Amino acid sequence: MAAPGSVVPNRRFTAQVYVLPARGGGRAALVPTGYRPQFCIRTADVVGDIGLGEAAVARPGDTVTMSVEPGRETPLEPGPGSAVREGGRAAGAGTVTAARRVPTPKFRGRGPGPGPVLGARRAPAPARGGRPAVRRHNGTMNEPIPVTRPVGHGTAKLMPDVDRERAWLLTVDGAPQSYVDLDEPAHLEFEYTRRLGHVLDTLAEPGHPLDALHLGGGALTLPRYLAATRPGSRQDVVEFDGELLDLVAGQLPLPEGADITLHAADARAWLESAPDASADVLVADVFGGSRVPAHLTSVAYAREAARVLRADGVYLGNLADAAPFAFLRSQLATLGTVFEELVLIAEPGVLRGRRFGNTVLAAAHRPLDLVALARRTAADAFPARVEHGAALRDFTGGARPVRDEDAVPSPEPPDGAFGIG
Template identity: 40%
Template sequence: MPRQKNDASLSVRTSMSSIDLDRTGDLLTIYVDGVESSAVDLADPSYLEFEYMQHIQIATNAMFPAGQPLRALHLGAAGCALARTLEASRPNSRQLAIEIDAEMAALVREWIDLPSAPRLRIRAEDARVTLDTNKGSWHLIVRDAFAAGRIPHHLATVEAHAKAASLLTSDGLYCLNVAGEAGLAPVYREVRALGESFEHIAAISDPAIVKGRRFGNVILLAAHRPLPLEEISRHVRRLPLPTIVVGQARLEEAAIGARLIYDRDIGWSPAEHDGDRPA
């Protein structure tokens, strides 16, 4: 299997995915099954290429004092771009990144200069198994997991969000990257599901996406305490691309009629998947 870090391009086939790497200067972009999954600046760990990750970074910085080390759980790891940047801005944080593809989890440590354990641990596991079994207490939980370009159903149920809520500290932040399907129906389903466990919800996105004029990422924010929306809005307005913060009232109004999805609707039983966790 190829191991070179400095190739201009590289393709690797794991047992689960086709992974392509493209390097332009110091920017390394990782594609999983043809979809952009991660991009890291090999020379600058503080840099985030993807706009939606910049949105998560802004929300995190608004929620927590600058430089404060955090306990962060990443559901979906890929190249660990966000985890790498968080370590650069908040040294001594403790992070756990969950990547279902064990071979990819091993390869990214060879390709990218990532923080070593215990600052960043990478575990090969289904992210829902992590939610069902983890006993930690996390300041930040980021769900950025996809299968065939879509959010796995078992990560978007009422129970999945309830599990995340139980793992989050009282001052913590839950960030969800919602993309992969045309239209806003997936966003509103998740808004309704989040509302069963979280008191405070908001979204960050391009206004054209919110209005349904084009397809792209929507970042949902959920917390047990009020979200600093004015501060978040002030910072996202400074980004190069148009970006807005959508408040809870508008989201909940738009989500009226969206169907709540439960584990039973998709046939997920945590007890049946206890054996999926690696020893």
């Protein structure tokens, strides 16, 4: 029995678990990341994917911290005990230490169709103290308050994070778009942005500046990250919604000295006018509403992206899909006509077809550092798999490359796929 609203269904939790050894009736084999036992928590009985961070495996008899993605939303809160079972026998026991409902964000750069290039402009870089409006207490301005404003494609809202003093969540029409911490721009809150960050970290020696092109702006999370981790990087950001750019640049100022230029323009139109071999990395994170626009899914678009990248440049895309993955497979086939190397990064639960979710697709003319990527993604709180080579070719199957005349947007996400828990 609980008061309405006092318990929130969660899709992820962390637990401290003792892995029962064989002599106690448990397992004799190692427990790996991706293991899927049953978790019995109070009256809930649910199967969950586990993640073990950098350790990747646990031995029987170990007490470990594991992240768990249950197969369905489960009312949880820190504190209750959990029995871990496998095939009707006990496999371990532990305690839930943290629980949260994490949205699958659709990071974005609006622009469902071609639009005019409104020109480039340098975003202002006010002093470090800049912040959105704050509430006054006893004459002192010290408590940030949400900022709501209509923009070109909906209603944008900036909401402060109560746990981080100058961190903000950007939503558009209620769906989470970006999260930024002005004091710690290298902090990437959403899992899929961390995976993009992992790829960016492996492209060159640490701290070496890159020339980057971002298609899709949001709250400029990755441009801020690159400016912090690779000072001196030259970056262009193309965002269709100029009013959203104005809101973000005005309320969430860019770091002083960051070489980041904002362009209010359609992504493909701007790309087609960009110089040859002008970027080390191209990050495509473009959504019209909740879908990748059709004109950013074709072979002609992929060829333009390859033209703008240097010979050793890397293309990164954020794509959302679910089983049977017709859209994702078509994008692998499309980029495979232009780039020799393809890598797909996604959570096991998404790749198994259990839910709609984000994937990161990397494409290049050169091999990527797969060992470093696998190590970094496995060490995340919610680990991802790195697929490449023959396994990725098998996943792509007989999918055909997309022509402009046949292009369609990415699939509409199911209700509740993008939201704030």
